[in-house]
Amino acid sequence: MSFPRYPSYKDSGVPWLGDVPAHWLVQPLKHAVQFRSGGTPDKSNREYWDGDIPWASAKDLKVDNLYDTVDHITQQAVEEGAATLVDQGAVLVVVRGMILARTFPVVTARSPMAINQDLKALRANKHMGKEFLPWLLRGTEPETLDRLDEAGHGTKALRMDAWGAMLIPVPPLEEQVAITAFLDSETAKIDALVAEQDRLIELLKEKRQAVISHAVTKGLDPSVPMKDSGVEWLGEVPAHWQVMPIKRDIEFVTSGARGWAENYTDEGDLFIRIGNLTRDSIRLDLSDTQRVTVPESAEVARTQVRAGDVLFSITAFLGSVAVVPPGLGRAFVSQHVALVRPRGRQLQPEWIAYVTASDVGKTCLESLGYGGTKVQLSLSDVSSLLVTVPPLCEQETLTRFLDRETTSFDALILEAQSAIALLQERRSALIFAAVTGQIDVRNQMA
Numbered sequence: 001m002s003f004p005r006y007p008s009y010k011d012s013g014v015p016w017l018g019d020v021p022a023h024w025l026v027q028p029l030k031h032a033v034q035f036r037s038g039g040t041p042d043k044s045n046r047e048y049w050d051g052d053i054p055w056a057s058a059k060d061l062k063v064d065n066l067y068d069t070v071d072h073i074t075q076q077a078v079e080e081g082a083a084t085l086v087d088q089g090a091v092l093v094v095v096r097g098m099i100l101a102r103t104f105p106v107v108t109a110r111s112p113m114a115i116n117q118d119l120k121a122l123r124a125n126k127h128m129g130k131e132f133l134p135w136l137l138r139g140t141e142p143e144t145l146d147r148l149d150e151a152g153h154g155t156k157a158l159r160m161d162a163w164g165a166m167l168i169p170v171p172p173l174e175e176q177v178a179i180t181a182f183l184d185s186e187t188a189k190i191d192a193l194v195a196e197q198d199r200l201i202e203l204l205k206e207k208r209q210a211v212i213s214h215a216v217t218k219g220l221d222p223s224v225p226m227k228d229s230g231v232e233w234l235g236e237v238p239a240h241w242q243v244m245p246i247k248r249d250i251e252f253v254t255s256g257a258r259g260w261a262e263n264y265t266d267e268g269d270l271f272i273r274i275g276n277l278t279r280d281s282i283r284l285d286l287s288d289t290q291r292v293t294v295p296e297s298a299e300v301a302r303t304q305v306r307a308g309d310v311l312f313s314i315t316a317f318l319g320s321v322a323v324v325p326p327g328l329g330r331a332f333v334s335q336h337v338a339l340v341r342p343r344g345r346q347l348q349p350e351w352i353a354y355v356t357a358s359d360v361g362k363t364c365l366e367s368l369g370y371g372g373t374k375v376q377l378s379l380s381d382v383s384s385l386l387v388t389v390p391p392l393c394e395q396e397t398l399t400r401f402l403d404r405e406t407t408s409f410d411a412l413i414l415e416a417q418s419a420i421a422l423l424q425e426r427r428s429a430l431i432f433a434a435v436t437g438q439i440d441v442r443n444q445m446a
Contacts, residue, residue: 003439014167016143021437024171025127030164032128036090038115041073041082048077054113055083058097061105064134066092066113073114083114086121091134095120100148100156104141106134120160132176132435135183136168139435141428169436179434182441190427197416197423204416205280208409213358215398216351216388231386233363241390246352247383251341255314255379256303256333260292268293270331272305274313277320277337279362281406282353284311284322292332303332305339308349312338312356314377318369319362323349338382346389350399355387 009019012026020026038056041048051074060069077083086092092107094100096118108131115121122137124130137144143166144158151157171179217237218226225239237243247253260271268291278285294300305311305324313320315336324331333339342349355361364386369375390398433439 003433003441003444006437006440009437012167012169017167017169017436020169021171021440024169024437026167026169028164029166029168032125032168032170033091033122033133034125035160035164036084036086036115036121036123037117038086038119038121039083039117041077045082048073048080048082051075051077053078053083053085054111055116056092056107056109056113056119057116058094058099058105058118061092061094061107061119064107065110066107067110069113078114085112085114087123088112089130090121090123091130091137092119092121093137094118095158095160096151096155098155100145100158101154104137104144106137106141108134127170127173129173129176129180131180132171135180135431136435138428139431140166140168171437175442178442178445181445183431183434185445186430187427190423190430194420194423197420201413201416204409204413208280208406209359211405211409212354212402213360215402216355216358217360219390219394220398220401229388233367234360234386234388237388238390241388242346243386243388244346245384245386246340246342246347249343249346250383251343253338253340253379253383254302255338256335257299258335260294260332260334263292263294265291265293267291270329271334272311272331272337273334274316274320274336277311277313277317277322279317279319279357281410282321282323282350282357284325284328294332300332303339305331305333306341308342308344310340310342310349310352310356312340312377312382314338314379314382318365318375318377319357321353321356323353338377338379340382346392347387348392348395348399350403351390351395352385352387354399354402356385361385361387 006021008022010022012018012020014026051072053073053075054069055071055073056066056069057071060066073083078085086109088109088111090109092109092115094105099105122133124133144163147159147162147166148156149159217234219238226236227239229235229237229243231243234243271290271292272284273290275288276284276286305328307324307326307328309324311322311324311333313336342352365377366375368381368384369377434441
């Protein structure tokens with residue numbers, strides 16, 4: 001759908017903004033809003049925490065309208081000056097944090113709340129509508145993110161002087177109301193389409209998981225005789241299958257050494273980390289890689305992978321697994337990844353990986369894990385992973401079947417993800433066009 005342009009334009013004098021409607025103002029952001037800072041009450045003073053007052057931090061800024069937060073403070077914290085409240089309707093933004101490397105969250109506080117020091121609260125002045133302001137900030141996100149500095153350890157920080165001086169378009173108030181109504185309506189339609197694609201992706205992932213779990217526990221022949229596996233969470237399996245721990249058919253299991261961060265380089269050998277293993281595939285995810293240069297030693301040789309090795313996450317995201325493919329080149333595992341080298345007499349690497357990725361595999365690993373909120377696996381735990389064991393020829397048939405099925409599901413998921421990306425691009429472009437006057441939406445809601 002195309003929208004009309006305004007009858008006349010003028011040069012804004014701002015390169016990124018270009019021409020704006022002739023009757024609009026262009027002024028620094030700091031002339032249109034008031035900034036409020038936040039802080040963190042003393043964490044050691046329990047009298048300040050777990051009260052009824054929302055206390056917002058970056059982790060809460062995942063929605064357009066914020067009614068409540070994860071953390072809360074007490075009225076005592078406010079009364080003693082440990083925190084101050086921002087009013088309902090204030091616009092909250094992140095001004096410091098790693099999230100600024102990817103996006104610029106803009107949220108409207110729909111109830112009074114306190115904020116931490118990584119956020120700023122903005123209040124619209126008399127020529128800026130409070131409901132238009134968040135749309136303007138979203139529309140000018142690329143320019144805002146051009147005003148970032150490094151704040152140590154890779155953290156990003158918004159330069160408030162540069163941001164406050166950023167020139168912004170300011171339509172008359174009645175047009176701000178019209179633009180706001182238009183964007184509320186149009187983005188809601190886009191968001192509904194995105195939600196549909198998100199639901200489709202979840203359904204596809206559930207179906208893929210069900211196909212894997214059924215194949216590794218029941219096989220493909222529904223008429224085959226079944227027997228009790230003797231394992232409560234596994235149930236019945238085909239009568240000619242075995243159930244055993246993988247340690248009966250592996251050469252060895254190991255994990256990477258500590259302290260390899262000092263060996264990081266831009267070039268060198270591949271260093272496989274937890275992020276390269278997923279719960280959605282038995283293939284390595286190499287979209288984000290780290291390289292290392294290491295001297296030769298027995299420890300280095302021990303952690304070097306070979307084609308057919310099975311890699312497990314052992315400190316987070318239990319059930320994340322991958323098989324090392326042929327032709328990967330020289331690569332090593334981190335301390336958070338277990339390397340299992342099967343003998344191949346009873347178990348194929350891909351079969352071990354598919355069983356691990358199934359519901360029963362994840363259940364087994366979680367039962368073996370230790371620790372509190374962060375469950376971990378020892379190398380002995382990994383070796384004790386129980387797997388179903390069909391004959392090798394049947395494992396070959398089943399893994400080929402699962403390769404085909406998961407590839408088909410992955411293609412459908414990728415298609416839905418691409419649709420979401422296009423919708424989000426359209427959303428961003430529509431917001432920018434409306435708040436900068438590239439389109440005239442004054443009569444679109446009539």
